[in-house]
Amino acid sequence: xxxxxxxxxxxxxxxxxxxxxxxxxxxxxxxxxxxxxxxxxxxxxxxxxxxxxxxxxxxxxxxxxxxxxxxxxxxxxxxxxxxxxxxxxxxxxxxxxxxxxxxxxxxxxxxxxxxxxxxxxxxxxxxxxxxxxxxxxxxxxxxxxxxxxxxxxxxxxxxxxxxxxxxxxxxxxxxxxxxxxxxxxxxxxxxxxxxxxxxxxxxxxxxxxxxxxxxxxxxxxxxxxxxxxxxxxxxxxxxxxxxxxxxxxxxxxxxxxxxxxxxxxxxxxxxxxxxxxxxxxxxxxxxxxxxxxxxxxxxxxxxxxxx
Numbered sequence: 001x002x003x004x005x006x007x008x009x010x011x012x013x014x015x016x017x018x019x020x021x022x023x024x025x026x027x028x029x030x031x032x033x034x035x036x037x038x039x040x041x042x043x044x045x046x047x048x049x050x051x052x053x054x055x056x057x058x059x060x061x062x063x064x065x066x067x068x069x070x071x072x073x074x075x076x077x078x079x080x081x082x083x084x085x086x087x088x089x090x091x092x093x094x095x096x097x098x099x100x101x102x103x104x105x106x107x108x109x110x111x112x113x114x115x116x117x118x119x120x121x122x123x124x125x126x127x128x129x130x131x132x133x134x135x136x137x138x139x140x141x142x143x144x145x146x147x148x149x150x151x152x153x154x155x156x157x158x159x160x161x162x163x164x165x166x167x168x169x170x171x172x173x174x175x176x177x178x179x180x181x182x183x184x185x186x187x188x189x190x191x192x193x194x195x196x197x198x199x200x201x202x203x204x205x206x207x208x209x210x211x212x213x214x215x216x217x218x219x220x221x222x223x224x225x226x227x228x229x230x231x232x233x234x235x236x237x238x239x240x241x242x243x244x245x246x247x248x249x250x251x252x253x254x255x256x257x258x259x260x261x262x263x264x265x266x267x268x269x270x271x272x273x274x275x276x277x278x279x280x281x282x283x284x285x286x287x288x289x290x291x292x293x294x295x296x297x298x299x300x301x302x303x304x305x306x307x
Contacts, residue, residue, distance in 0.1 A: 092133025
């Protein structure tokens with residue numbers, strides 16, 4: 001979540017939340033299962049403002065240190081190395097084999113770049129900036145625009161992998177933060193920092209997006225989100241300091257983890273990654289910590305297959 005260049009009204013709202021004048025408690029409505037029994041532990045800490053994360057293919061994670069302008073690689077044992085010094089961010093991360101796509105801040109001019117994790121070579125892909133980043137199965141890239149970056153774009157922008165064409169506001173939602181692909185590859189989800197709403201954008205008809213649910217609280221501060229193969233969404237409520245499970249078919253939500261540095265230092269990104277023979281959620285936060293959240297036995301946390 002980046003709030004660079006926000007107007008007075010947005011800044012005032014966030015300031016009020018950080019001062020503790022707004023509530024962001026998550027609801028526990030009937031109809032959502034798998035909400036209790038999640039266990040949280042810490043894998044790494046002291047890394048500054050951690051914006052986004054992506055699996056590294058070796059049991060660990062790449063993590064973007066937005067304030068330090070570094071890409072970190074945290075292995076399965078919690079050992080941290082610097083994979084790249086990256087000016088202008090980095091923010092969103094997406095990996096395809098040995099290629100790690102990363103995006104600079106919208107106001108930095110860095111755009112989207114690709115790191116060859118084998119050779120260390122960096123290639124500039126496109127000038128489009130933003131916040132969230134998603135690589136579609138066909139190679140196209142999507143980026144989100146929170147609405148506070150001070151630029152002309154809005155909603156979700158699409159980059160055509162074959163032609164290099166950029167379509168601003170391809171998905172014309174009011175604002176976008178994180179991005180997640182639906183299990184059937186028919187749609188993407190994004191969320192709204194200010195309203196707490198989660199939007200579904202059909203890939204074949206992006207103009208007809210819909211609201212599938214909302215994270216409870218006056219300003220939970222929706223940041224990144226991810227989808228599981230069973231259709232469940234997991235949303236990082238940055239200001240509220242929680243990870244929220246949502247059923248996009250009904251909009252029902254529940255908190256599976258709370259008190260993760262609520263306020264400015266809360267969770268920024270959430271991903272599904274390997275955990276031994278199973279799967280767990282991994283969370284990066286502005287308090288400099290990478291956390292693992294293990295599900296209860298009755299939750300199948302397999303990730304969405306992207307190929």
